[in-house]
Amino acid sequence: AQKITQTQPGMFVQEKEAVTLDCTYDTSDQSYGLFWYKQPSSGEMIFLIYQGSYDEQNATEGRYSLNFQKARKSANLVISASQLGDSAMYFCAMREGGGAQKLVFGQGTRLTINP
């Protein structure tokens, strides 16, 4: 079963606009972590933001915030005031608290920022 679903294969946004990248997940664990990574065209994986299942407040890191809706099992990434350098692939991932605590990735969303 697909544990992480990213339904937007590609998104195009004007520079300086805010953008929301969707992520839904599936787990029966009570303890889990949700992560967003950025992969620019150079190929490296860059950690952006983390949300724990017990965190009551949405995580924020600079221009990145995570809209965490636990009951709906969604963890959308919000980028405020987008910049040309935000053009990249974005991956949502989950690490469950049970078992081996493996990190499982979604298929990714390719974000393109237009000037």
Added chain:
Amino acid sequence: NAGVTQTPKFQVLKTGQSMTLQCAQDMNHEYMSWYRQDPGMGLRLIHYSVGAGITDQGEVPNGYNVSRSTTEDFPLRLLSAAPSQTSVYFCASSFATYHNEQFFGPGTRLTVL
């Protein structure tokens, strides 16, 4: 700290050849893992390790072998390369609890002819 290092950066193999992709980390992380990324797709877990001497299979383990003799090193062996193994391979490490981010190496781009 060097973080997570991978060698080589690029490799071309012929079908049937074997090789080892090297991965090392200097952050004293218990957990290490190997992923492959095919064009336009997310990362799929090949093998992982929760400590020296302990390894287990991920989602796509066939054709790959791993061992973990030290905390620092986690090599990935391709036993008999096939064109279907053409991919970008990432090594990652972290502390072993679910709220810890994984740190990724720069990747190895492998082409099997």
